[in-house]
Amino acid sequence: MKNILLGVTGGIAVYKAADLASKLRQAGFKVQVVMTRSAAQFVAPLTFRELTGQPVHLDMFAEPKNWQVEHISLARWADLFVVAPATANIIAKLANGIADDLLTTTALATTAQLLIAPAMNSQMYLHPATQANLEVLRSRGVQFVGPASGFLACGEEGVGRLAPVEEILAKIEELLAPKELSGKRVLVTAGPTREAIDPFRFLSNYSSGKMGYAIAQTAAHLGAEVVLISGPTNLPCPQGVQRISVESAAEMYQAVLHHFPNVDVVVKAAAVSDWQSAAYSPQKLKKGEQKELVLKLVPTPDILLELGKRKGKQLIVGFAAETGNLEEYAKEKLLAKGADLIVANPIGRPDAGFGSETNQVTVITRQGTDSWPLLSKEEVARRLWKKIASLLEEAESL
Numbered sequence: 390m391k392n393i394l395l396g397v398t399g400g401i402a403v404y405k406a407a408d409l410a411s412k413l414r415q416a417g418f419k420v421q422v423v424m425t426r427s428a429a430q431f432v433a434p435l436t437f438r439e440l441t442g443q444p445v446h447l448d449m450f451a452e453p454k455n456w457q458v459e460h461i462s463l464a465r466w467a468d469l470f471v472v473a474p475a476t477a478n479i480i481a482k483l484a485n486g487i488a489d490d491l492l493t494t495t496a497l498a499t500t501a502q503l504l505i506a507p508a509m510n511s512q513m514y515l516h517p518a519t520q521a522n523l524e525v526l527r528s529r530g531v532q533f534v535g536p537a538s539g540f541l542a543c544g545e546e547g548v549g550r551l552a553p554v555e556e557i558l559a560k561i562e563e564l565l566a567p568k569e570l571s572g573k574r575v576l577v578t579a580g581p582t583r584e585a586i587d588p589f590r591f592l593s594n595y596s597s598g599k600m601g602y603a604i605a606q607t608a609a610h611l612g613a614e615v616v617l618i619s620g621p622t623n624l625p626c627p628q629g630v631q632r633i634s635v636e637s638a639a640e641m642y643q644a645v646l647h648h649f650p651n652v653d654v655v656v657k658a659a660a661v662s663d664w665q666s667a668a669y670s671p672q673k674l675k676k677g678e679q680k681e682l683v684l685k686l687v688p689t690p691d692i693l694l695e696l697g698k699r700k701g702k703q704l705i706v707g708f709a710a711e712t713g714n715l716e717e718y719a720k721e722k723l724l725a726k727g728a729d730l731i732v733a734n735p736i737g738r739p740d741a742g743f744g745s746e747t748n749q750v751t752v753i754t755r756q757g758t759d760s761w762p763l764l765s766k767e768e769v770a771r772r773l774w775k776k777i778a779s780l781l782e783e784a785e786s787l
């Protein structure tokens with residue numbers, strides 16, 4: 390039986406935390422609840438005591454029935470610390486190491502995995518300060534679920550709703566599940582490449598690297614040894630991941646081929662430039678009096694094709710970013726490049742592809758095609774590794 394410490398903070402979504410506590414207990418988890426005083430203004434601690442069968446922890450200075458330093462004992466007891474709902478205030482405190490109540494003090498003292506389910510007004514969630522705090526926590530390996538979009542308590546519609554209880558429960562079960570990739574070595578590529586024209590200019594694309602970084606982080610959480618070969622991005626290195634930074638397609642090609650013989654799985658999520666300038670100018674190209682500049686472009690190395698030629702027992706996953714004929718082009722790529730799986734995703738739409746927080750993909754193998762709905766990139770990564778683990782298991786059983 391796993392121990393879940395449920396941190397509840399002050400927002401209207403507290404009532405959903407009561408439902409979560411109940412469902413966790415029904416699922417066989419042992420649950421203790423620590424509340425902020427603001428949370429107790431929305432739902433009485435008695436509610437959580439009755440739902441969990443355990444006393445609720447509220448006051449760091451309350452006289453204990455049995456002597457123990459409460460925040461330390463709770464921190465050591467927890468297998469997973471879940472904060473749901475998590476307000477902008479608590480997220481800011483956790484990101485900056487502030488420990489001014491029982492919940493934040495316990496969070497600072499625990500070595501358990503932290504899972505946060507944000508819930509707040511859209512503008513509060515999208516505020517640069519909140520987004521910066523979320524990035525800090527992600528860089529430390531904190532996991533998130535939600536927020537969802539929809540009708541908010543303030544009467545507006547937008548992002549900020551607490552994720553559905555079923556989704557939070559599924560994430561908890563995933564984090565506490567056996568490490569499916571334990572003992573596996575994984576290579577992930579992410580981000581764009583830059584192909585220099587002169588010391589001032591380069592050819593590139595709009596890739597942010599978010600999808601590849603989510604894939605690398607999820608693999609690490611599932612127990613894999615992960616090497617992330619990344620083009621230029623502004624993203625922090627995922628916790629527990631070895632990052633190798635490269636600039637050009639040629640540099641990525643060399644790095645991938647160097648590590649390829651020692652890995653079990655390659656996921657090529659990088660948006661590698663297809664073309665590079667045929668000639669690099671060591672001097673900045675000046676506009677001068679010429680009205681146009683003609684660039685001769687030549688293909689960059691085809692990394693996926695080369696991996697397909699060299700593969701032994703490795704499982705190779707490629708990505709196909711397309712503006713049309715998604716499945717057709719992806720199936721062609723699967724066969725032509727010798728890959729085992731292709732993740733096809735549309736680009737040019739605001740809620741999927743480059744730069745977005747969500748993605749809508751179609752997963753194509755030689756056995757068939759599976760189209761997934763619009764999901765967060767973290768959820769796409771989780772589903773993708775579940776699919777990959779299944780393919781690995783099938784290969785090992787042969």
